[in-house]
Amino acid sequence: MIPFLRQLQGELKKLFARKRTYIGYGVFLVFEAILLTLWVNVGREQFEELAQRNFIPVELLSSSLTAAYWIMGFSMFLLGSIYFALVAGDIVAKETEDGNLRMVLARPVSRFRILALKYCAVLIYTVTFVIFVGVTGYGMAVLAMGSGGGLFVWNPELYILAVYPDSDEALRRLLTGACFMGMSMCVVTSLGFFFSCLKIKPAAASVMALSVFFIDFVLQNIPFLANHKEMFITFRMANWVYLLQEQVPWERVIESYAILTGLNASLFVVGWMVFQSRDFKT
Amino acid sequence: MLEVRNLTKKFGGKTALKGVSFEVKEGEIHGLLGHNGAGKSTTLGIVLGMVAAGSGEVRIDGISVQRDPRRALRKVGSIFEAPAFYDYLSGWENLRVLVGLSGRFDRAETREVVERVGLSDRIHSKVGTYSHGMRQRLALAQALLPEPKILLLDEPTDGLDPEGIKWFRDFILQLREERGMTVLFNSHLLSEVEQMCDRVSIIRAGELVYEGAVRELRDDRPGVRLHVSPPEIRDAVIAELGGEAMPGDRWVFPGETRVPDVVARLVKAGAEVTEVTPVRRSLEDVYLEYSRATE
Numbered sequence: 391m392i393p394f395l396r397q398l399q400g401e402l403k404k405l406f407a408r409k410r411t412y413i414g415y416g417v418f419l420v421f422e423a424i425l426l427t428l429w430v431n432v433g434r435e436q437f438e439e440l441a442q443r444n445f446i447p448v449e450l451l452s453s454s455l456t457a458a459y460w461i462m463g464f465s466m467f468l469l470g471s472i473y474f475a476l477v478a479g480d481i482v483a484k485e486t487e488d489g490n491l492r493m494v495l496a497r498p499v500s501r502f503r504i505l506a507l508k509y510c511a512v513l514i515y516t517v518t519f520v521i522f523v524g525v526t527g528y529g530m531a532v533l534a535m536g537s538g539g540g541l542f543v544w545n546p547e548l549y550i551l552a553v554y555p556d557s558d559e560a561l562r563r564l565l566t567g568a569c570f571m572g573m574s575m576c577v578v579t580s581l582g583f584f585f586s587c588l589k590i591k592p593a594a595a596s597v598m599a600l601s602v603f604f605i606d607f608v609l610q611n612i613p614f615l616a617n618h619k620e621m622f623i624t625f626r627m628a629n630w631v632y633l634l635q636e637q638v639p640w641e642r643v644i645e646s647y648a649i650l651t652g653l654n655a656s657l658f659v660v661g662w663m664v665f666q667s668r669d670f671k672t
Numbered sequence: 673m674l675e676v677r678n679l680t681k682k683f684g685g686k687t688a689l690k691g692v693s694f695e696v697k698e699g700e701i702h703g704l705l706g707h708n709g710a711g712k713s714t715t716l717g718i719v720l721g722m723v724a725a726g727s728g729e730v731r732i733d734g735i736s737v738q739r740d741p742r743r744a745l746r747k748v749g750s751i752f753e754a755p756a757f758y759d760y761l762s763g764w765e766n767l768r769v770l771v772g773l774s775g776r777f778d779r780a781e782t783r784e785v786v787e788r789v790g791l792s793d794r795i796h797s798k799v800g801t802y803s804h805g806m807r808q809r810l811a812l813a814q815a816l817l818p819e820p821k822i823l824l825l826d827e828p829t830d831g832l833d834p835e836g837i838k839w840f841r842d843f844i845l846q847l848r849e850e851r852g853m854t855v856l857f858n859s860h861l862l863s864e865v866e867q868m869c870d871r872v873s874i875i876r877a878g879e880l881v882y883e884g885a886v887r888e889l890r891d892d893r894p895g896v897r898l899h900v901s902p903p904e905i906r907d908a909v910i911a912e913l914g915g916e917a918m919p920g921d922r923w924v925f926p927g928e929t930r931v932p933d934v935v936a937r938l939v940k941a942g943a944e945v946t947e948v949t950p951v952r953r954s955l956e957d958v959y960l961e962y963s964r965a966t967e
Binding site for chain 2: 396
């Protein structure tokens with residue numbers, strides 16, 4: 391186990407030593423700032439009206455936690471998927487293209503292990519990135535709106551409307567939700583990783599992963615498929631919001647995350663099988 | 673130390689290797705020669721387990737690469753033409769990542785090897801700032817960690833300046849002398865192969881056309897470059913003496929023939945001899961002959 395962890399440390403070192411790994415972090419900070427500005431100046435007013443119609447105390451809406459929830463939800467799904475597909479699409483295909491992989495394959499280490507190290511590294515990147523977005527989103531919201539206040543959650547797609555006046559419980563709920571959101575985003579990462587294992591260019595791997603993701607998202611939103619939403623990956627991925635429902639529907643959550651975990655594992659195994667059968671030579 | 677037995681490989685419908693077999697003995701420096709596309713890189717790829725053989729087997733120190741690649745590759749260090757390191761990491765970090773994959777990274781041992789290849793001053797600089805020569809030294813350092821028994825060198829001196837080539841050659845020869853290192857050396861530079869290798873294997877269109885000692889391959893028969901007219905008399909006299917034509921107005925004669933005797937016979941036959949230069953058939957001549965012989 392210790393050699394694996396040391397090797398994983400090396401893989402993470404490679405991932406986080408590249409400047410472009412940080413482009414995503416920089417872009418997200420700017421995007422979060424834009425979303426926060428829009429929330430404070432436009433969104434808050436609309437939601438105050440919504441709260442008043444539902445007899446919810448307005449002060450709950452104006453909290454930094456509610457802002458962080460909206461920032462996370464929007465920015466991660468729209469922009470996060472692009473970065474995860476880019477990073478995961480690069481992780482194997484870029485090294486193959488640059489020739490680094492020959493140096494790696496010449497070492498006494500199995501191909502399964504090489505892929506397992508790379509997959510673990512991109513999963514860690516994904517989860518830490520989501521947490522980074524959550525923490526910085528909340529931090530920015532605190533700077534703009536001050537700390538304290540509860541959490542207001544509204545998701546018409548999943549029929550969720552929840553209010554947490556107690557800020558401690560609100561924070562706990564939001565953190566749990568962020569962790570599950572991180573797990574959801576691992577699906578995009580797994581898609582990128584799978585395509586990266588094929589004999590294609592890194593950019594093609596990222597584009598393929600994003601194509602699958604967005605096609606799934608579009609299909610899920612077609613009205614005549616509304617009764618079949620549960621068949622779509624993006625619907626299952628959005629199930630992290632159930633963690634913010636007052637009575638968490640654990641059966642549904644477990645089912646969705648079991649499906650997503652199974653999908654991730656399948657993508658890894660098929661990617662490994664393809665990678666194992668490939669010849670690497672100049 | 674390295675046994676390559678009856679390797680075959682097809683890429684799509686194209687045959688890349690047809691039953692290639694050769695052996696590299698312990699402490700030997702063995703050259704692998706062949707034109708571009710002859711099958712050298714495919715052979716090395718199979719030896720390193722990067723390319724799956726159609727049939728046949730490679731054994732390193734008795735361990736099959738096909739059956740137990742991890743154990744077999746523990747004894748191997750390799751260098752590729754234009755080694756691709758992680759440019760955004762330092763030389764030291766590159767070594768740490770790559771050597772770590774072998775399961776053991778020893779700082780003291782690494783420092784010693786880095787010093788030996790002459791990279792101590794720049795080992796903590798990013799590899800992106802390295803010259804080609806420095807990259808090749810780093811490649812040598814990673815190949816020597818942790819303590820291989822055999823080195824596989826794929827065009828290691830390509831792109832190096834003459835000084836770099838000499839340094840590399842001396843380093844490999846010293847390694848063999850000190851540690852009895854076995855080396856499989858794939859190169860286009862025949863002069864390098866001639867100076868470094870004990871034995872060579874020549875591959876042509878996926879087939880092994882020669883395997884043997886370099887000294888056996890060298891032709892020590894007396895050779896001569898002649899400018900003689902008329903050519904009819906020249907050819908008749910040379911044929912009588914059992915001479916063989918080589919490219920560039922050169923001929924080789926049976927071992928007992930002396931060059932002055934050749935000239936005397938030509939003059940006696942009425943030919944005008946305007947140039948006589950004794951020459952030795954180089955490895956290149958022999959290599960080209962083997963290549964042509966199978967075309």
